[in-house]
Amino acid sequence: MKKRIYIAYTGGTIGMKPSASGFVPVDGYLTETIANMPDFFHDDMPEFEINEYSPLIDSANVSPEVWQFIAQDIQARYDDFDGFIVLHGTDTMSYTASALSFMFENLSKPIIITGSQIPLSQLRTDGRINLLNSLYIAAHYPINEVCLFFNNQLFRGNRTTKQYADGFDAFVSPNVAPLVEAGIEIKKFSKLPTVAPTEKLEVRSIEVQSIAILHMFPGLNWEVLDNLLKSPLQALVLLTYGVGNAQQDAQLLETLKRASERGIIIVNCSQCLKGAVNMQGYATGHALSEAGVISGGDMTTETVIAKLYYLLSQSLPHAQLIELFQTDLRGELS
Numbered sequence: 001m002k003k004r005i006y007i008a009y010t011g012g013t014i015g016m017k018p019s020a021s022g023f024v025p026v027d028g029y030l031t032e033t034i035a036n037m038p039d040f041f042h043d044d045m046p047e048f049e050i051n052e053y054s055p056l057i058d059s060a061n062v063s064p065e066v067w068q069f070i071a072q073d074i075q076a077r078y079d080d081f082d083g084f085i086v087l088h089g090t091d092t093m094s095y096t097a098s099a100l101s102f103m104f105e106n107l108s109k110p111i112i113i114t115g116s117q118i119p120l121s122q123l124r125t126d127g128r129i130n131l132l133n134s135l136y137i138a139a140h141y142p143i144n145e146v147c148l149f150f151n152n153q154l155f156r157g158n159r160t161t162k163q164y165a166d167g168f169d170a171f172v173s174p175n176v177a178p179l180v181e182a183g184i185e186i187k188k189f190s191k192l193p194t195v196a197p198t199e200k201l202e203v204r205s206i207e208v209q210s211i212a213i214l215h216m217f218p219g220l221n222w223e224v225l226d227n228l229l230k231s232p233l234q235a236l237v238l239l240t241y242g243v244g245n246a247q248q249d250a251q252l253l254e255t256l257k258r259a260s261e262r263g264i265i266i267v268n269c270s271q272c273l274k275g276a277v278n279m280q281g282y283a284t285g286h287a288l289s290e291a292g293v294i295s296g297g298d299m300t301t302e303t304v305i306a307k308l309y310y311l312l313s314q315s316l317p318h319a320q321l322i323e324l325f326q327t328d329l330r331g332e333l334s
């Protein structure tokens with residue numbers, strides 16, 4: 001029996017068409033392009049159904065409402081398919097992969113997000129290989145988590161970040177090895193989490209929350225932070241140096257302390273791509289933890305944002321939220 005895969009097509013370059021103002025998503029174009037590519041109907045391929053969203057969007061326009069729509073769409077068809085593919089633009093693909101990973105609890109089927117840097121209809125497209133492999137892996141490797149497939153690698157979705165604006169190896173998973181590599185053979189790198197959970201699938205909702213990111217740099221004027229904290233913020237992510245260090249400045253530390261006492265969650269995330277925050281490593285990091293700042297560990301910035309959205313949407317008591325934020329929920333934190 002052939003496996004059945006559901007494709008939720010949200011937009012992105014993969015289905016775009018060249019126009020006078022650059023690539024644009026066009027209704028029906030991707031479905032028509034696939035219908036004319038015999039590889040997708042090879043005997044070894046699973047059956048698939050494409051649901052083209054309306055409107056198709058460039059992923060720069062993705063929002064928590066879109067995540068909610070995708071999650072509910074997959075949930076409604078969960079029992080009818082063996083696996084799910086989300087066709088998505090690359091620009092915010094890691095945010096969506098992270099958000100979906102938190103929204104789906106007790107997942108027993110694969111959800112693979114993919115897209116391309118060149119549209120599927122173009123000669124040198126990477127979309128063909130990305131979508132073919134995603135379909136094949138979703139059908140033959142029932143990995144029960146939200147993954148991202150790009151340039152012959154399958155990653156844990158919430159560990160990825162877009163690293164290359166215009167290269168084919170657009171994604172990297174800096175702190176966790178890829179789950180699978182599609183070479184001459186499909187190579188499994190880690191013990192794949194294919195054990196189905198005993199509990200029933202739950203889909204948690206995510207609503208828009210008031211979150212800001214502040215990227216530290218030498219000479220940053222603290223008035224900028226003061227003004228940011230005057231807005232109705234629920235969480236602030238500090239992008240700090242190295243293992244989580246920031247200027248040891250009395251004004252900064254006092255401002256952060258007052259904000260965290262007011263209930264604003266302040267997260268320490270490193271500007272470095274690889275490695276983890278350790279606020280006990282240097283006095284400059286320790287001072288932040290004394291001011292109430294919590295560690296983002298080795299989570300990507302995309303995952304920190306998605307996890308904050310997710311936890312803030314669950315109406316949890318403040319202390320529980322802080323504890324869950326620093327707990328590994330979906331393999332996002334070492």
Ligand SMILES: NC(=O)C[C@H](N)C(=O)O
Pocket residue numbers: 011012013014057058059060088089090091092115116117118
């Ligand atoms: N390669 C891509 O898909 C980029 C596009 N701007 C998007 O994110 O929708």
